[in-house]
Amino acid sequence: xxxxxxxxxxxxxxxxxxxxxxxxxxxxxxxxxxxxxxxxxxxxxxxxxxxxxxxxxxxxxxxxxxxxxxxxxxxxxxxxxxxxxxxxxxxxxxxxxxxxxxxxxxxxxxxxxxxxxxxxxxxxxxxxxxxxxxxxxxxxxxxxxxxxxxxxxxxxxxxxxxxxxxxxxxxxxxxxxxxxxxxxxxxxxxxxxxxxxxxxxxxxxxxxxxxxxxxxxxxxxxxxxxxxxxxxxxxxxxxxxxxxxxxxxxxxxxxxxxxxxxxxxxxxxxxxxxxxxxxxxxxxxxxx
Amino acid sequence: xxxxxxxxxxxxxxxxxxxxxxxxxxxxxxxxxxxxxxxxxxxxxxxxxxxxxxxxxxxxxxxxxxxxxxxxxxxxxxxxxxxxxxxxxxxxxxxxxxxxxxxxxxxxxxxxxxxxxxxxxxxxxxxxxxxxxxxxxxxxxxxxxxxxxxxxxxxxxxxxxxxxxxxxxxxxxxxxxxxxxxxxxxxxxxxxxxxxxxxxxxxxxxxxxxxxxxxxxxxxxxxxxxxxxxxxxxxxxxxxxxxxxxxxxxxxxxxxxxxxxxxxxxxxxxxxxxxxxxxxxxxxxxxx
Numbered sequence: 383x384x385x386x387x388x389x390x391x392x393x394x395x396x397x398x399x400x401x402x403x404x405x406x407x408x409x410x411x412x413x414x415x416x417x418x419x420x421x422x423x424x425x426x427x428x429x430x431x432x433x434x435x436x437x438x439x440x441x442x443x444x445x446x447x448x449x450x451x452x453x454x455x456x457x458x459x460x461x462x463x464x465x466x467x468x469x470x471x472x473x474x475x476x477x478x479x480x481x482x483x484x485x486x487x488x489x490x491x492x493x494x495x496x497x498x499x500x501x502x503x504x505x506x507x508x509x510x511x512x513x514x515x516x517x518x519x520x521x522x523x524x525x526x527x528x529x530x531x532x533x534x535x536x537x538x539x540x541x542x543x544x545x546x547x548x549x550x551x552x553x554x555x556x557x558x559x560x561x562x563x564x565x566x567x568x569x570x571x572x573x574x575x576x577x578x579x580x581x582x583x584x585x586x587x588x589x590x591x592x593x594x595x596x597x598x599x600x601x602x603x604x605x606x607x608x609x610x611x612x613x614x615x616x617x618x619x620x621x622x623x624x625x626x627x628x629x630x631x632x633x634x635x636x637x638x639x640x641x642x643x644x645x646x647x648x649x650x651x652x653x654x655x656x657x658x659x660x661x662x663x664x665x666x667x668x669x670x
Numbered sequence: 671x672x673x674x675x676x677x678x679x680x681x682x683x684x685x686x687x688x689x690x691x692x693x694x695x696x697x698x699x700x701x702x703x704x705x706x707x708x709x710x711x712x713x714x715x716x717x718x719x720x721x722x723x724x725x726x727x728x729x730x731x732x733x734x735x736x737x738x739x740x741x742x743x744x745x746x747x748x749x750x751x752x753x754x755x756x757x758x759x760x761x762x763x764x765x766x767x768x769x770x771x772x773x774x775x776x777x778x779x780x781x782x783x784x785x786x787x788x789x790x791x792x793x794x795x796x797x798x799x800x801x802x803x804x805x806x807x808x809x810x811x812x813x814x815x816x817x818x819x820x821x822x823x824x825x826x827x828x829x830x831x832x833x834x835x836x837x838x839x840x841x842x843x844x845x846x847x848x849x850x851x852x853x854x855x856x857x858x859x860x861x862x863x864x865x866x867x868x869x870x871x872x873x874x875x876x877x878x879x880x881x882x883x884x885x886x887x888x889x890x891x892x893x894x895x896x897x898x899x900x901x902x903x904x905x906x907x908x909x910x911x912x913x914x915x916x917x918x919x920x921x922x923x924x925x926x927x928x929x930x931x932x933x934x935x936x937x938x939x940x941x942x943x944x945x946x947x948x949x950x951x952x953x954x955x956x957x958x
Contacts (some may be wrong), residue, residue: 446773450797454749457742461916463751468901468908470917481919483927485734508796509738613756620756628749629758631769639771 388412392651394419397426399609404430415660417651419443419644421496421633424551424578425609428669437664438650441550442496443643444633448576448602449500451632452546453508455574455600460484460544464598464626477596478623482543482570485509490542492516492535492558493549493577494523501546501576502526514538518554532558539563544572551578552668561586564597572598576632579605588617591624600626680705680939685714687897692718703948705939707731707932709784709921712839712866713897716957725952726938729838730784731931732921736864736890737788739920740834741796743862743888748772748832752886752914765884766911770831770858773797778830780804780823780846781837781865782811789834789864790814802826806842820846827851832860839866840956849874852885860886864920867893876905879912888914 387409394417395401404427407413416431417438426437458464462479473479489511491498498515502525505511515526516538522529530538532554539545545567549555560583567573575582584605591599604611604627613629614620620627633639654660675697682705683689692715695701704719705726714725746752750767761767777799779786786803790813793799803814804826810817818826820842827833833855837843848871855861863870872893879887887910892899901917902908908915921927942948 447769447771450745450772451749451769453796454745454751457738458746458751461739461742461920463742463746463914463916466914466916468915468917470901470919473917473919481735481739481924483735483924484738504796508741508792613758626751626754627756628751628754629756629761631758631761636769636771 391415392417392654394647394651396420397423403427407431407435415651415654417647417654419647422550422578423664424669425606426669428666433666437666438647438654438660439662439664440643440647440650441662443646444639445496445500447636447639448497448548448632449504451602451628452497452501452548452574452576453504455576455602455626455628456544456546456572457484459572459574459598459600459626464600465623478598482572484511484544486511487543488512488514488541490514490516490538490545491526492545492547492581493555494521494526494529495548495550497576498546498548499523499525501548505544511544514542535559536563536566540566540568542571543568545574547573547575547577547581549577549581551580553670554668555581557581557583559583559587561590564590565594567597570596572600574599575601575603577603579603579611584615584617584619588619588622591619591622595624598624598626602628602630602632604630676700679703680942682707682935682939684708685711691715695719695723703939703942705935705942707935710838710866711952712957713894714957716954721954725954726935726942726948727950727952728931728935728938729950731934732927733784733788735924735927736785736836736920737792739890739916740785740789740836740862740864741792743864743890743914743916744832744834744860745772747860747862747886747888747914752888753911766886770860772799772832774799775831776800776802776829777832777834778802778804778826779814780833780835780869781843782809782814782817783836783838785864786834786836787811787813789836793832799832802830823847824851824854828854828856830859831856833862835861835863835865835869837865837869839868841958842956843869845869845871847871847875849878852878853882855885858884860888862887863889863891865891867891867899872903872905872907876907876910879907879910883912886912886914890916890918890920892918 392415460482489505494515494517515529520531678698680703748770777793782803782805803817808819
C-alpha cells in the first residue's frame, strides 16, 4: 500500500473513525480530491486536510430512504404509535397518543437540500401539506410554498404543525435549535430530526420536551461526544413518553441503498476525472 | 318521543349497540330511510329492517383519516418502529425490525372505495408505488395501475410488497383472507387492515404470522364476537413481535373529523329530501 500512496490523486472513503485521514494524508502528496460515501461531511478533520484538496460529499445519495424514514417518524408520532395502547379511551384522551391529522397540515422543513426537498415532495404530493422551507439565503426550491432565511426561523417555527430537520451540521447550523425556538412551537406539534443531532441543543431539547408533553419528538440522529454518536444519550431523553428514536439507520441500512450511494460517489469522481464539473463540492469555510 | 315516532321518515344514527334499531323500527310505520354516521353498515340488523326502507351508509366520510392511518401503520412497520431498539446492529440484522424501502414498491389494495382509493393515491403520489387494486368486478379506479376481480386475489397477492385491506364486511368479504392467501405473500411483505377485522380469518392469521416472522402485520380493526369488537382478541396475536395494533381509532377519533362526517350524512339526507339521488345506497343483498 505504501508504494501506491504517492500516486493517489483521488481518495474515496466513508472517512469515519475506522479510516483516520489525518494519519494518511501526509503520505499522499498528489492527493487532489476526497470523495465521501456519506452525505454529511461534518466528521471530516478539515484542519488536517491541505487547502488545495477539494472535498466532494455524497449529498443527495440518501434522499429517498431518509425522507421516507422522516415520514415514518412523523406518521408514527401523529397516530400515537410510539406508545401504542389497545384501550381506545386511553388512546384518545391521552395527549401523548391521541391521533392527529396530517393531510392538509403545515410542514416546516429546515434544510432544502436533497433530503429536505424529498420530505417536502412527499408532504405536498402525498399529504397535501403547505410547505415552508428554511435555507441560508431563503432561495426558492421546488415543492416549497415559501422559503425563508435561517434568521427568520423564530417567526416561521410558530406556524408549523410538523417540523422536519434535514440540515447538515456546520458552523451555521450547530446548536441552531434550542429552548428559545422549541418553546415557540404550536401546541401539539410534531418535530423530527433526520439531519444531524447537534443541530439541536441536547439538554435544552430534553428540558422543553419534559415541560411540553404535547410536543412529540422523533429522531434518527444523535449527539456526538468524543467523536462518536452517543446512543442513547446521557440525558434521559429516550425515557420520555413523547419521544421516538431509531439508531441512525435511515440512510444506507439496506444493501441496495448502500450500493446505489457508492455508485453515485463513483460517478461523481468520474465527472471530475473527465474534467466535467463534479457535484457537491464542499465549501470548507462552512466547517472551519 | 313516543308521539314523534309514527311521523319519522328518516332515521340517522350510528346504529350501534347503544341504539338498538330492532326495538324501535316497529313503532315507525312511516320510516323510509336509515342513514348511518358510520362508513360501514355490517353491524346493522338487516333481517329486522323492513325491505321498503332504504339504507344509506356514510362511505367516504373517513377516507382521509383512515388512509393516513393505514400509511402510518405501513411506514412504522417498514421502518421497524413497532419494536424499536437503539442498538443499530440489532435493528439492522433482525428480520422483525430491519428497515425496508417503500418508495417504488408494489402496493396491493383490497377494496377500491373511498378509503382504498385514498390509500392508493397517497402511495402513487407520495411514494411512487405501483398500485394493484381488487374489487368485485375488476372495474378500473383512479390511482390504480391495474384492478382485478376478487377471485383473482391468489394470483395478485404474490406480487405485492405492501398489502392494504380496506374492504367493507359483507357476505362476499367475510373470511376472504385465510392461511391459503397469507402463505402466498412475498417474503418480507407488509400487511395492514383498516377495513373490518372479520375479512381475515383470525386464527389462520395468527398461525401464519407465527410461522412467517418475515411478514409484518398491522391492524386498526378487530374481530367481532357476540356483537362486540374484541380488543385484544383471545388469540394471542398482539404478543407476536411482527404485530402492530391500534384500538379502532383511525376514523372519527378527532372531533373535527366526526363533525365533518356527521355533516356529510346530513347532506346526503338533504339530497334525499330534495328528491335528488342520494349517495351510498346499500344493497341489502350484500349483507343478508
